[in-house]
Amino acid sequence: MLTDGGNLMKILKVEQIEKYYGNKSNYTKAIDNISFEVEKGEFVGIMGASGSGKTTLLNCISTIDKVTSGHIYINDKDITKIKGNNLNKFRREQLGFIFQDFNLLDTLTAYENIALALTIQQKRSQEIEQLVKVVAKNLDILDVLHKYPYEMSGGQKQRVASARAIITSPSLILADEPTGALDSKSSRMLLESFENLNKSLNATILMVTHDAFTASYSKRILFIKDGKIFSELIRGDMNRKEFFDKIIDVVTLLGGDLSDVV
Amino acid sequence: MLFKLSLKNVRKSFKDYAIYFMTLILGVAIFYVFNSIDSQQAYLSISKDQRAILQLMIDMLSGVSIFISIILGFLIIYANRFLIKRRKKEFGIYMTLGMGKGKISRILLFETILIGILSLFVGLTVGVFLSQGMSVLVAQLFEVDMTSFTFNISNAAIIKTIIYFGIMYLLVMFFNTFNISKQKLIDLISAGKKNEKLKIKNPLFTTIVFLISIAMLGYAYYNVTRNIQILEAKTLYTCIGLGIVGTYLFFWSLSGFLLKVVSLRKKLYLKDLNMFVLRQINSKINTAVMSMSVICIMLFLTICISSAAFSLNNSLKKNIKELTPVDINIIQSYYETGERTSVLESLKQFKVDETILKNYIEITTYASENITMEYMFREIMAELLEKYPSIRLAGNESMILLSDYNKLAEYYGHETIALNDNQYLIVANYEQMIEYRNLALEKNTTIEIEEHILYPKYKEIKNGFVSMAANPTNIGLIVIPDYLEPYLKPKINFLAGNYSCEDKTICDAKIKELNEDIWNQVNSDSLNETESFNKEYYFTFNTKIEIYEAGTGLGAMVTFIGLYLGIIFLISSAAILALKELSESSDSKERYEVLRKIGTNEKMIHKALFRQIAVFFLLPLCLALVHSVFGIMVARNILETLGKQDLILPIIMTSIFIIVIYGGYFLITYFSSKRIISER
Numbered sequence: 001m002l003t004d005g006g007n008l009m010k011i012l013k014v015e016q017i018e019k020y021y022g023n024k025s026n027y028t029k030a031i032d033n034i035s036f037e038v039e040k041g042e043f044v045g046i047m048g049a050s051g052s053g054k055t056t057l058l059n060c061i062s063t064i065d066k067v068t069s070g071h072i073y074i075n076d077k078d079i080t081k082i083k084g085n086n087l088n089k090f091r092r093e094q095l096g097f098i099f100q101d102f103n104l105l106d107t108l109t110a111y112e113n114i115a116l117a118l119t120i121q122q123k124r125s126q127e128i129e130q131l132v133k134v135v136a137k138n139l140d141i142l143d144v145l146h147k148y149p150y151e152m153s154g155g156q157k158q159r160v161a162s163a164r165a166i167i168t169s170p171s172l173i174l175a176d177e178p179t180g181a182l183d184s185k186s187s188r189m190l191l192e193s194f195e196n197l198n199k200s201l202n203a204t205i206l207m208v209t210h211d212a213f214t215a216s217y218s219k220r221i222l223f224i225k226d227g228k229i230f231s232e233l234i235r236g237d238m239n240r241k242e243f244f245d246k247i248i249d250v251v252t253l254l255g256g257d258l259s260d261v262v
Numbered sequence: 263m264l265f266k267l268s269l270k271n272v273r274k275s276f277k278d279y280a281i282y283f284m285t286l287i288l289g290v291a292i293f294y295v296f297n298s299i300d301s302q303q304a305y306l307s308i309s310k311d312q313r314a315i316l317q318l319m320i321d322m323l324s325g326v327s328i329f330i331s332i333i334l335g336f337l338i339i340y341a342n343r344f345l346i347k348r349r350k351k352e353f354g355i356y357m358t359l360g361m362g363k364g365k366i367s368r369i370l371l372f373e374t375i376l377i378g379i380l381s382l383f384v385g386l387t388v389g390v391f392l393s394q395g396m397s398v399l400v401a402q403l404f405e406v407d408m409t410s411f412t413f414n415i416s417n418a419a420i421i422k423t424i425i426y427f428g429i430m431y432l433l434v435m436f437f438n439t440f441n442i443s444k445q446k447l448i449d450l451i452s453a454g455k456k457n458e459k460l461k462i463k464n465p466l467f468t469t470i471v472f473l474i475s476i477a478m479l480g481y482a483y484y485n486v487t488r489n490i491q492i493l494e495a496k497t498l499y500t501c502i503g504l505g506i507v508g509t510y511l512f513f514w515s516l517s518g519f520l521l522k523v524v525s526l527r528k529k530l531y532l533k534d535l536n537m538f539v540l541r542q543i544n545s546k547i548n549t550a551v552m553s554m555s556v557i558c559i560m561l562f563l564t565i566c567i568s569s570a571a572f573s574l575n576n577s578l579k580k581n582i583k584e585l586t587p588v589d590i591n592i593i594q595s596y597y598e599t600g601e602r603t604s605v606l607e608s609l610k611q612f613k614v615d616e617t618i619l620k621n622y623i624e625i626t627t628y629a630s631e632n633i634t635m636e637y638m639f640r641e642i643m644a645e646l647l648e649k650y651p652s653i654r655l656a657g658n659e660s661m662i663l664l665s666d667y668n669k670l671a672e673y674y675g676h677e678t679i680a681l682n683d684n685q686y687l688i689v690a691n692y693e694q695m696i697e698y699r700n701l702a703l704e705k706n707t708t709i710e711i712e713e714h715i716l717y718p719k720y721k722e723i724k725n726g727f728v729s730m731a732a733n734p735t736n737i738g739l740i741v742i743p744d745y746l747e748p749y750l751k752p753k754i755n756f757l758a759g760n761y762s763c764e765d766k767t768i769c770d771a772k773i774k775e776l777n778e779d780i781w782n783q784v785n786s787d788s789l790n791e792t793e794s795f796n797k798e799y800y801f802t803f804n805t806k807i808e809i810y811e812a813g814t815g816l817g818a819m820v821t822f823i824g825l826y827l828g829i830i831f832l833i834s835s836a837a838i839l840a841l842k843e844l845s846e847s848s849d850s851k852e853r854y855e856v857l858r859k860i861g862t863n864e865k866m867i868h869k870a871l872f873r874q875i876a877v878f879f880l881l882p883l884c885l886a887l888v889h890s891v892f893g894i895m896v897a898r899n900i901l902e903t904l905g906k907q908d909l910i911l912p913i914i915m916t917s918i919f920i921i922v923i924y925g926g927y928f929l930i931t932y933f934s935s936k937r938i939i940s941e942r
Contacts, residue, residue, distance in 0.1 A: 092861025
């Protein structure tokens with residue numbers, strides 16, 4: 001766990017949240033009493049099979065979905081209490097999103113896609129120009145800035161999407177299966193840039209995945225099964241290979257459906 | 263089973279079909295309204311002559327209806343094709359479930375029938391109610407009272423509407439079947455995913471094309487107005503052609519050009535969602551160039567036709583009122599040797615009933631061998647010919663003695679005039695001739711009659727006339743001092759009078775009888791027509807009532823046909839645009855979803871959507887307005903022969919009518935689009 005001058009900086013605090021689907025007589029518990037915390041500068045992975053509730057969890061944290069009970073605090077603000085346009089404001093200022101299918105606007109160039117995240121915050125144009133260049137350099141996409149999404153490779157698109165997510169300096173970056181649509185080489189490049197963002201910019205990343213290789217880039221992994229936290233794995237001083245083996249062990253232990261997706 | 267599916271589909275997609283329904287209903291309603299006018303005439307107290315004009319108008323309207331139905335047919339097929347395109351995925355699912363193309367076609371067939379029946383029913387109901395308002399308009403345009411207000415329904419018009427629209431729907435069915443049979447399953451299933459390939463144009467090239475289009479339009483505008491008086495058909499056609507091509511190129515290059523210009527202004531470009539909106543427009547315009555050009559030209563036609571129609575009707579009515587100050591004019595003209603006599607005396611041989619006239623005055627106009635048009639324009643002939651090569655000015659001028667003119671002016675309620683012994687002046691009211699004559703007067707052109715030299719009193723024409731008419735047609739009458747009478751030849755004896763009857767139509771009928779009597783007698787004199795024209799008892803009767811009836815009839819006819827065409831053009835263009843925008847909105851749904859995901863607030867998204875749709879609705883309208891400024895100038899020049907056109911009111915009327923229909927479509931499109939992009 002990271003400390004900052006002796007004080008624990010909790011970016012995200014999830015407290016006993018539950019999410020039910022269906023009605024009273026017939027319901028499914030998608031999330032069943034989950035609690036955990038994420039500190040500033042952490043790179044946390046959440047693993048689970050499809051149907052385990054990991055996407056629901058991410059949706060609740062990202063304010064796209066609402067919890068049935070419990071509280072979620074981001075920077076000590078209870079997001080389950082925010083409503084309407086303030087929710088949009090909160091999302092645009094505090095959170096950065098990276099999606100499996102990139103979600104870039106096909107009509108805009110890479111530059112414009114990244115800048116959009118700032119224009120909707122009504123930032124000044126000079127500031128925007130500067131920031132885009134800095135972030136693009138960080139993610140090594142300076143040479144694709146003038147290109148349209150259809151002219152880019154999957155990896156480049158995902159890095160552009162990542163640039164869009166971090167340019168607003170969000171408190172928390174949420175990545176939903178970021179390597180889901182990438183080949184292994186692009187995946188590796190992307191994950192390395194995540195590591196780099198985490199290290200050099202001290203960015204806090206919460207990444208949902210079902211892929212052990214992808215998860216092995218994070219510092220800590222929460223395993224979710226049937227809506228509950230099944231186990232937790234901390235990388236500590238292990239190198240990536242050792243961490244990967246550890247993950248495989250847990251996945252085997254989890255058994256069933258997750259093992260076949262490794 | 264299939265029928266049930268169709269029924270459900272129609273009910274389910276009712277909201278998506280809103281624009282389609284609205285267009286069909288409006289189309290049916292308007293078609294009915296304009297074709298049901300003949301059933302209303304029975305309830306109007308109109309004269310025989312007016313009835314004939316109304317009949318002519320009805321005939322013309324049904325001719326125009328064929329043209330209208332072709333336009334509506336194309337519109338319906340176009341709208342339908344759009345809806346089919348939207349539903350490709352649905353058909354794909356039917357087909358993967360094992361439904362044959364034949365069955366899918368049958369589903370569509372049922373749907374078309376359902377929609378057809380529904381739209382006909384609603385449209386006709388709306389039409390029946392609208393047509394009640396129409397009969398009030400008919401009465402007003404013909405300036406007659408409605409004998410009684412009866413709620414009437416025209417069966418003939420209903421049947422005609424059903425037949426015409428039935429044929430259109432049949433064509434739609436045929437088209438749908440053909441369309442479906444062409445489809446491949448793979449294309450249908452992946453229809454939703456297929457993204458239109460983005461074609462990015464070279465900015466430099468678009469800028470050049472943009473400048474070329476501006477130059478083309480400018481050249482066309484210039485040419486069409488430069489020599490507006492003598493605009494030749496060939497020039498006009500060239501300008502129309504240039505205008506159409508220029509319009510197309512303008513839209514083709516505009517978005518690229520705009521994008522280039524705005525993106526250079528970072529402050530504006532990087533503000534809110536401006537960047538997104540511009541890019542949206544730019545990506546859409548590739549597919550929208552053709553329809554935008556068509557819409558622009560249709561709007562242009564709507565504006566010109568409606569303004570011209572309204573203006574013509576207004577000016578006709580206004581003219582008539584001013585140009586018919588008394589009940590009757592009787593003109594006795596001489597072609598060989600004439601003398602100054604009383605018209606009424608001459609008429610006595612036809613047993614005229616003098617008591618018909620409450621009061622009257624008699625005057626005479628004169629001519630002289632030497633005073634011709636060429637003579638009056640001698641100072642400026644060369645100049646005129648150079649400016650207007652096709653001008654023809656020939657023939658003897660008409661003259662009137664000052665005392666005669668003043669007598670008439672007083673009777674008509676016009677201003678009387680005074681002349682010195684060496685002065686003359688000219689009264690006229692025909693626009694074109696006023697212009698020419700003013701040029702001659704400015705040169706101080708003199709008139710010499712037997713060594714008496716007359717100078718113009720004023721450097722310009724005095725507005726006025728002697729003979730009543732529906733339009734200002736007095737090309738010029740020279741008023742001279744009385745002492746010159748001995749040197750002139752009488753040409754026309756003229757009577758102006760007012761009826762003594764309480765009900766003027768009774769006197770008018772008597773005059774008509776008299777006129778017929780004279781003709782019968784002339785003909786029974788076994789003279790051939792040319793000879794009878796030379797006889798001294800050649801009379802013309804101009805009555806106020808007659809002029810009114812002819813004039814208002816013409817005005818009403820023009821207004822109706824103009825309105826009919828204008829409304830249909832407007833509906834067509836608005837509907838095409840609305841459908842296009844709606845389909846674009848659902849294609850862009852995912853983009854808005856992305857905006858939402860990265861935290862854009864709804865207000866900003868709605869603003870962006872509004873701007874986008876507004877741009878697509880406003881662009882063709884703005885260019886059409888610019889076109890119209892020049893178009894109306896040309897139309898005005900053509901219509902000038904019918905009198906001076908008052909354009910302010912017609913333009914306001916047209917604007918209101920465009921704002922209501924076009925704005926209505928715009929709002930429906932905006933709200934439907936908002937609904938589409940909010941669906942999750």
